Amino acid sequence: MQLGDINRQDGRPPSRQIADHLRSAIDRGDLLPGDRLPSEAELTRHYSVARMTARQAIQELRSEGRVVAEHGRGVFVRMPAPVRRLASDRFARKHREAGQAAFLAEAEKAGVHPAVDQIEIDRSAPPADVRERLRLAEDDQVAVRSRRYLADDRPIEVATSFLPLPLAEGTAIMEADTGPGGIYARLEDAGHVLDHFVEEVTARMPTADERRRLELADGVPVLVVVRTAYDTAGVPVEVCDTVKAAPAYVLEYDIPAR
Amino acid sequence: MQLGDINRQDGRPPSRQIADHLRSAIDRGDLLPGDRLPSEAELTRHYSVARMTARQAIQELRSEGRVVAEHGRGVFVRMPAPVRRLASDRFARKHREAGQAAFLAEAEKAGVHPAVDQIEIDRSAPPADVRERLRLAEDDQVAVRSRRYLADDRPIEVATSFLPLPLAEGTAIMEADTGPGGIYARLEDAGHVLDHFVEEVTARMPTADERRRLELADGVPVLVVVRTAYDTAGVPVEVCDTVKAAPAYVLEYDIPAR
């Protein structure tokens, strides 16, 4: 692999130059996804720099999300994540009636092995933004369902649903297994026929806790999707707050020109 | 300001503990947006650590996008960006007929001063993904319009539109000023009545070039929205590739339950 040398006259600092060398090695294809980069020891020898300088170069690539460090093993060119494309009809009634929760139905179709874990069910006071979206009063309680989604054993999303407690209490929504069609099918069983959803999409860097639960490498942002479900009476019946590993998703939306 | 002390017995490394102290000072409101953090020198004295350890703590907050370092001045709590909420009816015909391009109409309503610069118009071969979305043949050419959007003089989005050359040639789409209602109004003038749009949303870290054009600090991701416009005949007439500073946006979509 060609790495070149540092030019001490060049205005750019050595760590930057080393990062540039490694970056272009990746772009050229000299280093393919999954390949190991030269170790810190090799870089310090090759460039005659201190170890911290080599580390800083690698840090630059890590924060760009191009490489992933694995303690004790080495630094590797990031593998492209298998992408989940969320189509705009993913909440169509036909899927609920087919008896499949949205996530499982889609994953099967895409040929990946889906799983759900870390299921937690609770009753509590809602966060302020959720209370507002559900149009609840000051001291109304909500049912809280949180869970983690995995595709081929890799965590890709954590989600938390909030429902007005009177709607959820006594239904399978409060059970670990919500039954065929999931939460939305149970709401419709109870007479809350769904009319439409509003999704609010943002992106940011993950918190330390999200990094852990989603097993995210450095330099990987998350997509945050907050979905509010409305029934045919125009009443909000659920808010679902999801945090997704950004590289694993393409969200697709259809917008009428009206 | 309360910063506490390092616990050397704690499993967590000192740099992490310092980062946690600073982070909770921000969360508590002890440090408000725009406030300066304690300098590296102050942190090394307070915690009795080496300077690199204090720097590492600050680096952690920078990569989370919570603070911004300014050379020679200090490290400051990130100012919240003014948020642009893109509603799902933003491409409604009524806005075009009112004679306003989507961006300008919305910005005015939100009370921010909008501007567009770096306008470039070109003819060229399309990138592969654009060619596919527009269903073009191997050597078809496209019209390319790129521009940068600013709100209150801060760049928030760069956008590039691609249109089949026969549709754009000879219209105001090839001019710097596309006229009232923008590109979409010109397409409808030419008989291509718009039916719907499909937006594909992803998030990632910016390239070096995007960091420069959007004046992004460390640890700030971008939202990438690729919008394809279809006319009433079902023919794709435009692909618009936008890269948005993530903290400046909330994208809102309405999804029918059908």
Next chain:
DNA sequence: AAGTGGTCTAGACCACTGA
């Protein structure tokens, strides 16, 4: 000129991985 962050050096010890 003083204070700030940016970069670098040359060591050290530790935790994790894999042969």
Next chain:
DNA sequence: CAGTGGTCTAGACCACTTA
């Protein structure tokens, strides 16, 4: 066990900002 990355120390010089 050797090799890898993770963290830390205690200095140094530099570039930028502000007064």
